[in-house]
Amino acid sequence: MRVVHVSQPVTAGVAAVVVDLARAQRDLGWSVTVVCPPGPLADRAGELGVEVRTWHARRHPGPGTVAEVVRLRRVLRGLAPDIVHLHSSKAGLVGRLVVRGRRPTLFQPHMWSFQSATGPVGRAAKAWERLAARWTHQLVCVSDDELAAGRAAGVGGPAEVVCNGVDVERFRPDDRVAARWRLGLPDVPTAVCVGRLVPYKGQDQLLAAWPAVRAQVPDARLVIVGDGPMAERWRASCDDESVRWWGHDDSVADFYAAADVVVLPSREEGMALVPLEAMACGRSVVAFDVSGVRQSVGEAGAVLPAGDVAGLAEAVAVRLADPSAADLEGAHGRRRVELLFDRRQVADQVATLIDKLLVGAR
Template sequence: MSQPVTAGVAAVVLELAVAQCSAGWAVAVVCPPGPLADRARAAGVDVREWRAVRGPGPSAVAEWVRLRALLRRLDPDVVHLHSSKAGLVGRLVLRGRRPTLFQPHLWSFQTATGLVGRLSLAWERWAARWTHQLVCVSDDELRTGRDAGVGGPAEVVCNGVDTERLHPADRGAARLRLGLPEAPTAVCVGRLAPLKGQDQLLAAWPAVRAAVPGARLVLVGDGPMGRRWRSGCADPSVRWWGHADAVADFYAAADVVVVPSRAEGMALVPLEAMACGRSVVAFDVSGVRQGVGDAGAVLPAGDVPALAAAVARRLADPALARREGALGRRRVELLFDRRQVAEQVATVVEKIAPGGGR
């Protein structure tokens, strides 16, 4: 069960659902209409529509009613809740009466402020009693929850990526397909939103251009800040690509992939870039250091000058970027392959509901 239905959370849900169906489990994805539902159906997964908005609010009452009816019809052995909204409504419906996994994909209290933030923290502490198994995507995410007083049984199952679909590819050919020039190129993939921090990368970019005059930046994604950020950036070296469903060519076209996020659980973009053999420069937010290791530069969160220097160094030194990219590919193959993740999640499900799903 998931809300949201796009980006990293949806990708994780889809990968797990497909893997579990392939293992012979009876799986249903419960989510609002959107890309996740469409792709799950196309992959042969049973999808049940649950209309729900992304944030908390008065609509939660109607969402609770709809979900309760849905779960009564499905009668599942185990329920796996992904992200804060599904975790909220799902646990209010279930209240511990069925084996329940909750996977926050970034704690709600890390992004909310003021009263909403305090209520989110209080809720997560309370709802732990209705969570048979907490699944965190990084050691940092679990540590943050424990430090905040969220108890209960917990496992860390890091995110994974498809290392067969995502693999090193010819940089020049990818640029030709995308119509990008032959120039030192940084790529940033993600929703254009404050949490993803593209404004921090844009603040660093003039210093990158001063050090590497021919450098180009490609921003792949769209979102609520897109119009404002685009209107404030007149630099012709910045390409605002917009949304793209297939991102492998963008990784292949890059010399370095930049992840300037303000917060994450464990971001998929660094892992995808590493699977494609590309160096990563990222801020040290939850899960990044555990993911990237020595396959790039992990910098103090929010340090814009350090970000500029690290990106410029790799654009000016392609050999360094290639070495880090090769290290990243090996690291993903060993630690972050999607098949390993599916096996780990299956083990967790079997632990709380033996035979559940089969």
């Protein structure tokens, strides 16, 4: 069995999913290759002993897409895979143009491109996904909401929901005070937000809510972990000394452990890993009700109407003022992750889909 995973993103949630699947499938005795641009995904896969092939590709479509198609065609021709698993809208675009249904193809959008695009670009993305469904043997969505959004856009074909999962051994409850000491953070009420600094992740909405949080909990601190194209602009607009801009850090488990509450202020998601990781660490989550959030969080925190900045501020402040009540939510979240979102269950579900797909192809 030769499986090839193609991904344009090399960081954050998509990369984590690809690494987990590649590792699990390698352990099944399958031949696994990860095809992606240089970066953390390639490095991590290589460390695990998974074969890596370099594919230079940009995040967004453009004039360079033709060259990306040519490069990926060469790579896949040399690998001759039994299954091609495409991760992200960009890999889905280029990969399906290359394969065109001639080999069994799984496509996992990890959030539809048309959910973050508007106007003509968004309409073009919907039209493409409807067309490309003919070259998708199995659509894999990470949440019920993501599948519903695809169906509403007219994307047909066989589809299954396989929720994201996390490593419950790596992400586990830890002492809050010790984590703060390791990070050099003060032992005060602390909210943590982890994510790439881009508009759809919504950190600007959390910053807008933060003064109202401080009004109720004056000694509260906010730690923003991540980097991205909006970092400079958002930092320049924020002169609050209680906000700590940490930048990118791979040791996110320490930040979850240090938090009283973890905040996800996103405008769009597929099914974000941050709430699942925070819950696995026994921390309460406050999030906007975007795709996958209600399905993942359950009763492990507060899920608010998207864009409700005032409600976000109130929910965060309540949990910072009463961390013991927040920890009860966190304990519920840990149990929920162990039951529903263990990465081993995810890997088993995908392996079963691949087996069925190959049987059908033969």
